[in-house]
Amino acid sequence: MEHAHELELFCYQSVYAHPKPGAAANRLLLEFGFSEREIQISTLTVETENRHQYSKEFTALVKDFYLKL
Template identity: 45%
Template sequence: KSNKWYVHRITKVYPKTGKDAHRVLIEFGKVKKGIEYDELTIETEQRHKYTKKYYELTKDFYLNAVCE
């Protein structure tokens, strides 16, 4: 039995369009496969106006989130 973990996905998280990534999410799994690279931007240029991708990912957790 192997106790090894393999990287499956690396997601760079950007706080706002045009800014540098502040976080990196790494997904691990027990099966070795190719690494998938992804990016996620939280807000548009306008404060508290969220990107569609972020909104879809978090919509079940917010009552009044505003999407672009």
């Protein structure tokens, strides 16, 4: 974040990604831009309780990058 600030970038969004429900977040997704505004903070769960069954929110996020989920 310090390096982004040095480049005059501002954090727009911070998403804490959890591998499955109840697990600690293991990824942090950040969106930056060139003007200052309020940071939106949210969470994203990748899989449901079952392995390789992805949550609706994760599927919606990555659908343009995968042929089949």
